[in-house]
Amino acid sequence: MLSRFLAKPTDNCNVSVNVLGSSLVALTETTLPVRFDPGTLETLGHYEYGRKIGGQVSIAHPHHDAARRCQFSYVVEFGRLSRYRLFSVADENGAKSIVAELAVAQPS
Numbered sequence: 001m002l003s004r005f006l007a008k009p010t011d012n013c014n015v016s017v018n019v020l021g022s023s024l025v026a027l028t029e030t031t032l033p034v035r036f037d038p039g040t041l042e043t044l045g046h047y048e049y050g051r052k053i054g055g056q057v058s059i060a061h062p063h064h065d066a067a068r069r070c071q072f073s074y075v076v077e078f079g080r081l082s083r084y085r086l087f088s089v090a091d092e093n094g095a096k097s098i099v100a101e102l103a104v105a106q107p108s
Contacts (some may be wrong), residue, residue: 006032011046015060019069021094023047027060031075050096053087062089072099082107 013026013034025033025047031054035044049055055075062073070088077083084107086099 003057013060018062018071019091021091022060023094025078027058028054029057031058031061032054033058049087052098053085053096055083076107078107083104088102 002066004098008074011028011030011032012028012032013028013032015026015028017024017026019025020033022058023044027033031049033047035045035047036042053075055077057076057078059073064071065088069091071091072086072088074086077085079105081084081103082105084102084104085099087096088099089096
């Protein structure tokens with residue numbers, strides 16, 4: 001439990017590759033996706049979810065909604081009252097918006 005709150009999260013993004021907005025990113029379960037150049041595979045820094053999305057843990061498999069032209073993902077923000085935050089990333093311009101938030105006393 002202490003390692004979750006005191007350790008620095010890793011950006012060892014070795015689970016999946018996805019497009020978020022105009023960025024090609026490698027993902028893992030932390031909130032540190034890594035942007036990279038598809039031609040050279042050179043890393044281009046972290047893809048930023050932003051302060052309003054926040055969270056310490058995310059998912060490595062966002063879900064694409066072709067009808068809404070966006071990706072859906074979520075983060076978990078741990079605290080005295082933890083929160084699950086569902087958000088979307090628009091295909092066209094990468095705009096992020098919070099879709100829903102659920103406060104829980106005991107996150108899974």
